Amino acid sequence: MSAMLSVVQPTSTWYLVLSAVLFGIGTIGVMVRRNPLIMFMCIELMLNAVNLSFVALSSQIANIDGQVAVFFVLVVAAAEVVVGLGIIVSIMRRRTTLTVDDMSGLKG
Amino acid sequence: MELFVFVVAAAMVLAGALGVVTRSNPVHAAMSLVLTLFGIAVMFVAHNAHFLAAVQVIVYAGAIVVLFLFVIMLLGVDKAEDLSVEPITNQRPLAAIIGVGISAIVIAAIVSSRAGLGAAGEGVNETTVDSPDANIRQLARVIFSDNVFAFEITSVLLLVAVVGTVVMARKTKSVGTGK
Numbered sequence: 585m586s587a588m589l590s591v592v593q594p595t596s597t598w599y600l601v602l603s604a605v606l607f608g609i610g611t612i613g614v615m616v617r618r619n620p621l622i623m624f625m626c627i628e629l630m631l632n633a634v635n636l637s638f639v640a641l642s643s644q645i646a647n648i649d650g651q652v653a654v655f656f657v658l659v660v661a662a663a664e665v666v667v668g669l670g671i672i673v674s675i676m677r678r679r680t681t682l683t684v685d686d687m688s689g690l691k692g
Numbered sequence: 693m694e695l696f697v698f699v700v701a702a703a704m705v706l707a708g709a710l711g712v713v714t715r716s717n718p719v720h721a722a723m724s725l726v727l728t729l730f731g732i733a734v735m736f737v738a739h740n741a742h743f744l745a746a747v748q749v750i751v752y753a754g755a756i757v758v759l760f761l762f763v764i765m766l767l768g769v770d771k772a773e774d775l776s777v778e779p780i781t782n783q784r785p786l787a788a789i790i791g792v793g794i795s796a797i798v799i800a801a802i803v804s805s806r807a808g809l810g811a812a813g814e815g816v817n818e819t820t821v822d823s824p825d826a827n828i829r830q831l832a833r834v835i836f837s838d839n840v841f842a843f844e845i846t847s848v849l850l851l852v853a854v855v856g857t858v859v860m861a862r863k864t865k866s867v868g869t870g871k
Contacts (some may be wrong), residue, residue, distance in 0.1 A: 594698040596809075599735060600802045602702050606709055606728075608795030613713035615787035619773060621764060625712050625725050628756065632732050635744075643739040647813025651741050652834050658744075658751055659846050663853035665756050669763045670857035682769045685779060 599640035607633035618683045620672050624665065631661050697738055704731030716772040722760045729753045740818050743828045 606629060613626030635654045642650025672682075679686060704727050711724025729752045736745035764770050778784060817826035835843055 592695050594694055595806075597802060597806045598698060599739075600806075601799050602705065604795045604798035604802065606705060607798065608791040609706075609709040609713060611794055612787050612791035613709075615790065616713065616784055618779070619718060619769070621718050621760060621769070622712065622721050625721055625760065628725065628752070629709050629712060629728060632728065632752075635748075636732055636735055639736055639739045639741050639744065641809070642741070643816055644809055644811070645813055646811040646815045648816050648830050648834050649813070651744055651816075651831055652839055654741070654744050655747070655831070655835065656839075656842060656846060658747055659850065662751055662756060663850050665759060666853050666857050667860075669759060670860045673763060673766065674860050676767045682767060 596640040596644040600637050603633040603637040603640070606630075606636070618685060620682065620684050620687075621669075623684065624668055624672075628661065628665070631657060694738065697734065701731045701734040701738070704728070704734070714775075716775045717770065718764050718773075719761065719770050722757055722764065725760070726753050726757050729757070740816060740827060742819050743831055 610626045610629035614623050617623055635657055638650040638654045675687060676682060708724045708728030712721045715721045715724060729748060733745040733748040736748060817830045819827050
């Protein structure tokens, strides 16, 4: 058992497959859940899946640019969360329930 | 040892992700999100991305999740919602099919193209005892030389986001008068 543990090493393919699974879970969450806060969290899951694949590929092809991309993704995600939560707070001023089905005011 | 780290971190990531999707209480979902983010940070460390792991913990687990919890408490939606109703017919099976399909397509692409990826760049510095700041030095050199324009644009983006949120969330005194 310990010999097998020392032989099997996780390659970056493992990390990429994990990130694909994480992205799929986030996609399902965005499509299934109706609470906009939870949908935001699922978008964060998808962003983190992409970050993980960036870092895994960065170490596989031995290039630091993947980590730089993750740095920018982190900053943009922070800005996105700030604006999105501001929108949710201002929507909740006018109504009582927090469900995306009720926010159909712009529907044609 | 690396296998052990990978298995534990992957279990954290997947358990947290499933928790975010399935928990009915938004506070529990935010806590599950913290679990996922810590798992991702562990994987960053496993790939010698120490600076990103620290930023992940500080920005994501520290700032973003606290912001989520703050909004949950501010809006008073920290009650479990009823997940048994399904307003759109067959929404969940279709969503599961699409999500699993996206994952399957990406995994198939990864597995079929894994042989073509070799070490092509100039290398990622490994953090050692002798040079504990190797990763952060290399990252800073690339960010402040090749990507300095993108860095400045990012700071403008953050400023715009902050000002925009303040304008949006501020209580306007003259609602309906057009001013």
